[in-house]
Amino acid sequence: MKKALFAVPLSLALLLAGCGTTTTDTGGGTDTGTGGDPISTGTAAEVVTAANAFLATLSTGQQSSVVLTRTESNSTTWSNLPVGAATRNGLALSSLTETQRAAALAVVKAATGTAANEGYDETTQLLAADDVLAGSQSGYGSGLYYLAFLNTPSTTGQWQLQFGGHHLAYNITYNAGAVTGATPKFTGIEPKCWSVTGSTVNVITSGCPAPGTSGSTTTYAPLYQEQQGMVNMLAGLSSTQLASAKLSQTFSDVLLGPGEDGQFPSTKSGLAVSGLSADQKALVLAAIKPWVQDVDDTTAAALLGIYENELDSTYIAYSGSTGLTSTADYVRIDGPSVWIEFVCQNGIVYRSQIHYHTVWRDHTRDYGASFSF
Amino acid sequence: MTLPRPPLLSWLLALVFALLPGRGLAHPMPTTTLQLDLHPSSVTADLALPLNELQLATRWNLLGNASALEQYGPQLRTYLRRHLAATTPSGQAWAVEIGEPTLSQVQQAATGPYQEFVVPVQLTPPAGASTRAFTLRYDAIVHQVVTHSVLVSIRRDWERGLNKESGNENVEVGVIRTDPRTGQVPLLPVNQAQGNAWQGFVGIFKLGMQHIAEGTDHLLFLLTLLLPAPLLAVMNRRPHWGAFGGPRRSLLNIVKITTAFTVGHSLTLLLGTLRIVNVPDAPIEALIAVSILVSAVHALRPIFPGRELVIAGGFGLIHGLAFSSTLAELDLSPWQTALSLLGFNLGIEAMQLIVIAVTMPWLILLAQTRLYTPVRTLGASLAVLASLGWLGDRVGLANPLGTLADSLGAAGPWALLALAALALLGFAFRRAGNQGVSTS
Numbered sequence A: 001m002k003k004a005l006f007a008v009p010l011s012l013a014l015l016l017a018g019c020g021t022t023t024t025d026t027g028g029g030t031d032t033g034t035g036g037d038p039i040s041t042g043t044a045a046e047v048v049t050a051a052n053a054f055l056a057t058l059s060t061g062q063q064s065s066v067v068l069t070r071t072e073s074n075s076t077t078w079s080n081l082p083v084g085a086a087t088r089n090g091l092a093l094s095s096l097t098e099t100q101r102a103a104a105l106a107v108v109k110a111a112t113g114t115a116a117n118e119g120y121d122e123t124t125q126l127l128a129a130d131d132v133l134a135g136s137q138s139g140y141g142s143g144l145y146y147l148a149f150l151n152t153p154s155t156t157g158q159w160q161l162q163f164g165g166h167h168l169a170y171n172i173t174y175n176a177g178a179v180t181g182a183t184p185k186f187t188g189i190e191p192k193c194w195s196v197t198g199s200t201v202n203v204i205t206s207g208c209p210a211p212g213t214s215g216s217t218t219t220y221a222p223l224y225q226e227q228q229g230m231v232n233m234l235a236g237l238s239s240t241q242l243a244s245a246k247l248s249q250t251f252s253d254v255l256l257g258p259g260e261d262g263q264f265p266s267t268k269s270g271l272a273v274s275g276l277s278a279d280q281k282a283l284v285l286a287a288i289k290p291w292v293q294d295v296d297d298t299t300a301a302a303l304l305g306i307y308e309n310e311l312d313s314t315y316i317a318y319s320g321s322t323g324l325t326s327t328a329d330y331v332r333i334d335g336p337s338v339w340i341e342f343v344c345q346n347g348i349v350y351r352s353q354i355h356y357h358t359v360w361r362d363h364t365r366d367y368g369a370s371f372s373f
Numbered sequence B: 001m002t003l004p005r006p007p008l009l010s011w012l013l014a015l016v017f018a019l020l021p022g023r024g025l026a027h028p029m030p031t032t033t034l035q036l037d038l039h040p041s042s043v044t045a046d047l048a049l050p051l052n053e054l055q056l057a058t059r060w061n062l063l064g065n066a067s068a069l070e071q072y073g074p075q076l077r078t079y080l081r082r083h084l085a086a087t088t089p090s091g092q093a094w095a096v097e098i099g100e101p102t103l104s105q106v107q108q109a110a111t112g113p114y115q116e117f118v119v120p121v122q123l124t125p126p127a128g129a130s131t132r133a134f135t136l137r138y139d140a141i142v143h144q145v146v147t148h149s150v151l152v153s154i155r156r157d158w159e160r161g162l163n164k165e166s167g168n169e170n171v172e173v174g175v176i177r178t179d180p181r182t183g184q185v186p187l188l189p190v191n192q193a194q195g196n197a198w199q200g201f202v203g204i205f206k207l208g209m210q211h212i213a214e215g216t217d218h219l220l221f222l223l224t225l226l227l228p229a230p231l232l233a234v235m236n237r238r239p240h241w242g243a244f245g246g247p248r249r250s251l252l253n254i255v256k257i258t259t260a261f262t263v264g265h266s267l268t269l270l271l272g273t274l275r276i277v278n279v280p281d282a283p284i285e286a287l288i289a290v291s292i293l294v295s296a297v298h299a300l301r302p303i304f305p306g307r308e309l310v311i312a313g314g315f316g317l318i319h320g321l322a323f324s325s326t327l328a329e330l331d332l333s334p335w336q337t338a339l340s341l342l343g344f345n346l347g348i349e350a351m352q353l354i355v356i357a358v359t360m361p362w363l364i365l366l367a368q369t370r371l372y373t374p375v376r377t378l379g380a381s382l383a384v385l386a387s388l389g390w391l392g393d394r395v396g397l398a399n400p401l402g403t404l405a406d407s408l409g410a411a412g413p414w415a416l417l418a419l420a421a422l423a424l425l426g427f428a429f430r431r432a433g434n435q436g437v438s439t440s
Helices: A002-024 A044-056 A060-066 A098-111 A119-134 A224-235 A239-245 A278-292 A297-309 B008-019 B051-058 B068-083 B197-214 B216-226 B247-273 B281-300 B308-329 B334-366 B372-394 B400-406 B408-433
Strands: A146-150 A158-165 A168-175 A178-181 A185-189 A194-197 A200-203 A212-214 A217-220 A315-319 A330-334 A338-346 A354-362 B032-038 B043-050 B084-087 B095-098 B102-106 B114-124 B133-138 B149-157 B171-177 B188-191 B231-234 B240-244
Touching (some): A044 A060, A044 A098, A060 A146, A098 A119, A098 A146, A098 A158, A119 A158, A119 A185, A119 A217, A224 A278, A224 A338, A224 A354, A239 A315, A278 A330, A278 A338, B043 B051, B043 B102, B051 B114, B068 B084, B068 B095, B171 B188, B197 B216, B216 B247, B216 B281, B216 B308, B216 B334, B216 B372, B216 B400, B240 B372, B247 B334, B281 B372, B334 B408, B372 B400, B372 B408, B400 B408
Parallel strands (some): B032 B149
Antiparallel strands (some): A146 A158, A168 A178, A168 A185, A212 A217, A315 A330, A338 A354, B032 B043, B084 B133, B095 B114, B102 B114, B133 B188, B149 B171, B231 B240
């Protein structure tokens, strides 16, 4: 009995120690101040306007919680863990008044894409998914999403927009009125699909239908396109190509999650996209698109163009099965710039189901190329 | 050599924190933990491997398999032999012994509950090599599941006063994880600073204090034994507790009782730690419950007046046996054992003295008022109930009374406050009203 009493704080302490390590072991990077090349001007000016409008609704104390100094430590503070287990920068939506909350979400909306089920639409659905989780377990919910500005938003200086909570982390870097980095961007989802009829929420336990509305029932599946894009990409490969794309290792999570900044594998593994047919290459690009579309449309188009130009030096790889329906099913796209991982994990709250973790990084544009990891 | 200042405040704080609900912490995925115990001639360890990640690494059918342990236990040991090794800094191999796995359930807030195999391991360096510096090669699970991590920490290290029994936090050594850049699993160098005998002594001293502070049953026994100490036994046809025996006599009684208890448990602690006597925990724990029951009955009606010393000493023998398994587990050198016995005993004494110092003044005050009879009766009755609950628990009859008794410790500070308030009130009232002490 006494041993059990000791075991609880001990294991908690150990877990804390472990978490600390994974989030702080990021090497000694420094903010170069200049940042990387501009990707596009995107909606930088609108984002700054929205940011200032949001700041104007806040008290001085709140403003100092939102606007932080852009250090490597603050920049890399994001996670895929519930906020009870890993703190976020900035102010939680739950701490804001209705007016402040609307102004905060307007900033996110200005910075993100307008495509259906992507960008801002996907973002609000990810928050809604957390509200579904909150219905059965504490520590979740759309109130536990945080907004922070690292450095004062401006169209002249360098600053970073952070918005995230459990299963979502936006890190968009602006410099001199242009977007210089849209990554790292973490996206996860549990439950992966659910429907709402009136005020009744129904978690869909088998399969995951396309999102849409039928009668009075709306089906939500915020990462449907992401999953389908990857499945289609793999389905387009011949069995010989699949054999080349298959990794011998197993993935129970994304490889380059929080704290794993700059840890890209030194050699790319899997199947070279250069050897694929035009149709197959189009499927690879289509698989990349749902991630890229989360940032504002202009920047998304610019980045997709860059990733398309680099397709011949890009590799795709997978582990587990190609259906992306079982635990440890995993797929990766690794190019000179683009890095996307998608993995199926055990359910945490809905234990009979899997849930998704995904990360989008950019070899040369993470955090606007401000840090050397 | 000066004794350390009794860290009363830090203990009170520790008690407060122990009562606070634990904050839910989480880790991305269940991790393997490797907790090392450094001994003078070997390193022992507990290795905990989460079943879901092990299944991914080995393709064994572990999840939802009720006979996973029986079916895969032997294979697990073979697997670990291939994936665990240690060498001296100069490259000489250590002997590795893999023990029998067990299966246990882990509660982890953000990843939900999961099962893990716990495997005891013994690592023995070549003759003459230190157990404080070695290189660990461990790649079970991570050789295949590249997103898995292994948290390595030191759980016990006598030289630095580290023992998980006093709730010390483990000292983190490092995390073993496949390097995403290279795909390699790095070796983990373990290089622990030398401690010294003083740190070891202080660590065990604190452990002794903790044993009393957190051992609700030991505390209750002591307090129950002290409850009638200020009173004179009246041994007629209906033996009962009579008048206040005077402060001098009360204090003398208390000193005698605690000393006899100390002598008793010191003796068995010595015998148990040296493994001269080796008694299983279960009957000892049950006997401790009996000891509380007997003292509680005595506090209600004198059943062994004048023989408190013998009884306290005798029960001390039993309580000492319960402490001794803790020290024996640390697997110390003879010199460390000697220092530990001294440190542990002094820690127990220090905590007992603190408890007595904050309790007895109120009992002595109260004993001079009419309030003492109901207070003593209530206290002793609670102790009777708690001891019966524990006795039930410890002979295998789980009962709500036992669960309630376990939580008595939490009520301790409040009970003490109430006692103090009653004592002051009763004493002031007696003075004001010039009431005599009940002498019948």
